[in-house]
Amino acid sequence: MSDSPPGVADLLGVLAYAELTAFLRLAEDAARLAPSLTDRAALSDLAATEYGHFRLLRDRLTDLGIDPEEAMEPFVAPLDDWHRQTTPKDWLEALVKAYVGTGIALDFYREAARTVDAGIRALVDEVLADEGRSEFAVERVRAALEQDPKVAGRLALWARRMVGEALSQGQRVAAARPALAALLVGGEGEDLAEISRMFARLTEAHGKRMAAIGLTPGP
Template sequence: MSDSPQAPGVVDLLGVLAYAELTGFLRMAEDATRFAPTLTDRAALSDLAATEYAHFRLLSQWLESLGVDPEAAMEPFVTALDDWHTQTQPSDWLEALVKAYAGNGIALDFYREAARHLDSATKNLVDEAVADEGRSEFAVERVRAAIEADPKVSGRLALWARRLVGEALSQGQRVAAARPSLAQMLVDAHGEDLAEISRMFARLTEAHGKRMSALGLTPGP
């Protein structure tokens, strides 16, 4: 692995993704303890958190194989990601589920886009680190059941999901400004063609819309 040629920004991409997985693990574990209404629900969200931690370990080991200190690679992104979690603290179980499924999902889609044209080993690593493999399906089932039981919660959760995405985009801009290599990676991956970059954002929007629809929520503007 350490012999693979590394494009500019690869360490930054792996660092931000590793810290995203670590904080995802910590926040989901906390939300499972604070909000889960049953032990079964607590176990389900804890299982998703454990997957996040496994992905973090995978990324950390890869960074070490490249001769990079994982803590040093993650450090530039601590403030932005911590701020996102601080500004998007769920107030109840349903908000925690929407954040775990839709909020984290759009961020992981972005990392996947950034890795599209990297060397195959790194791209496969990123794909593995952001893979869901149906583990979050329980979140969809719980949210849809709650909406069926009380349709009024749909509007509140749709607004919450839009807030999650808005905050994620805001923090993403901060990261791009602080680490130009990540922004350059997206340009390199999609070329200077503005139409191709527009298609990238269309893919992100489409994927988010599908998640919202799966939850039984309207994507909104």
């Protein structure tokens, strides 16, 4: 049995499944949507990095005496649902999803790690490191916008849809897993002021990400 605090198994479990699905989706997008071999290779490198992160989380769960499959299982349905609802139709949508959609999801998990012990927080920081995802997506989307500014509206709508879906799934997960909700906002997850502050931080980070990729004006 694990001696880790309540919520840690959920945090590592949701992160492990998020990284595993990120690996699978990025690899699929590389094969299905990448317009060149260079882009296919670059996205495949990012996918390999995500799998490495999954292995770190799986191993830490095992070290803590927590069965990785049991820790991940509660999050399979909501994360799979999010990916089904946000399947990109083309290369640019795949890039925006990898940067904007995945970004706000990882921000959500980073919030949960603010209250755990230093060792777990260091692991979370390691697996949530950007690893070149931002630079890869920003460069390609900005270049596409320069060539055809008209696609900006479509991509901005796509980004808003993904963020809405991500926040909806996050709320669903937090409601179903009270220990994880307690990591996010403390206590029993009922601190309304802290919930507001958390969503303000998520919204601010999302706005900066959108500006960086060229879909909204900068500050």
